Amino acid sequence: MKQVTHDFRPLGHDVLEIEQSAIAGLKQYIDEQFNRACQIMFDCKGRVIVIGMGKSGHIGGKIAATLASTGTPAFFVHPGEASHGDLGMVTDNDVVIAISNSGETSEVLNILPVIKRLGVKLIAMTGNPESTLARLADVHVCIKVEQEACPLGLAPTASTTATLVMGDALAVALLKTRGFTADDFALSHPGGSLGKRLLLRLQDIMHTGDRVPVTEQTALISEALLEMSRKGLGMTAIVDDNKRLAGIFTDGDLRRILDNRIDVHSTGIHEVMTRSCITANADMLAAQALKIMQDRKINGLIIVDEDGRPVGAMNMHDLLQAGVV
Known part of the structure; x- marks a missing residue:
């Protein structure tokens, strides 16, 4: 039929x-x-x-x-x-x-x-x-x-x-x-991706202590690359003599200096670092950090304390792993 x-x-x-x-x-x-x-x-x-x-x-x-x-x-x-x-x-x-x-x-x-x-x-x-x-x-x-x-x-x-x-x-x-408010809403939705987006803060997911990539601004580019390789976040914070953030060096910066044929073994990191970098504080909501990263088209953030010293670092993979993305 x-x-x-x-x-x-x-x-x-x-x-x-x-x-x-x-x-x-x-x-x-x-x-x-x-x-x-x-x-x-x-x-x-x-x-x-x-x-x-x-x-x-x-x-x-x-x-x-x-x-x-x-x-x-x-x-x-x-x-x-x-x-x-x-x-x-x-x-x-x-x-x-x-x-x-x-x-x-x-x-x-x-x-x-x-x-x-x-x-x-x-x-x-x-x-x-x-x-x-x-x-x-x-x-x-x-x-x-x-x-x-x-x-x-x-x-x-x-x-x-x-x-x-x-x-x-x-x-x-x-x-x-x-x-x-959104914070009020989050208190009744602590589970699942919604709760993570509304409640999770950078202090909950950021890399801290020895896991934070940090390089002295007197170092060579090659030394900064070694630090980036060891920490695996695709970037390193550059600090001054007082351990305050002076700039950042990322995988994107590396590609640019290679295109310009700069010698990584003789050039100081202070000559090529990005000085006016975007930072965050540990109490910032992870969802807010995600928006900043998406708007600025960057893959990571250095988290600083009130004195401007790096206390943490995180990248898009950390947000993805935490279920925020």
Whole structure:
């Protein structure tokens, strides 16, 4: 039997157009209710607890994770589990975000009396402002969409996308209002490449002590080359009589002097070194050093102390090995 080949691309385009329209439609709901919801979370002395059932629950988990990682302590509670003990995690200092597209999800409505009894502020996110959940909430953030991307109108598609986007709007609005910084973000993301890019400092990866290539400015080029060869960083710091950095000599400088036929055995390193070299301090973020190196098109940095004396050295390979690149 001959296999039938289908073109799925037009169907994919239709989904994107419907969901883009759903997101665009959310702008009308960035209103006073949205503003009140943000203020309630901003003033919260406890945590933001997000609840939702089914697909709304999956989206709720992501919203809680985004809030938690951007300066608003939050976690997700499954409404089914909440009815069997997990409501004990909710305190009167907390705020609850309840998500239900219909606003009539029984598992969510069943726990509202307890939430109300605790005196916890309730923010509802629904697609139906007249729903039970919307009416019982202190604030209602509307996430209504005109149609689902599912042609049957059954599978949550555009509605879940809209909910996720509205959750991002809440989280980022709070982030900016709190003055949440990259350093703050790094504290909640210490693992993986993201944590390394945000937390790692040059003092954590630089070569120190005898591993730092250093050459006296009275030395010959040949002596500097031996030091570069021993330390293997493709460069050497050139220091004056007080051990302060006077310049740098790199593999690139070597190529230039060879092109000019300079005698490395009779020429002093001070005659060919680069005097105005780029330096860094040990407390500098590795990601910041990477940007400097990329912008200046250099492969290494000498790290100096407050007196201008070399205390470390590193190159692009060190950043690569540390997972910063």
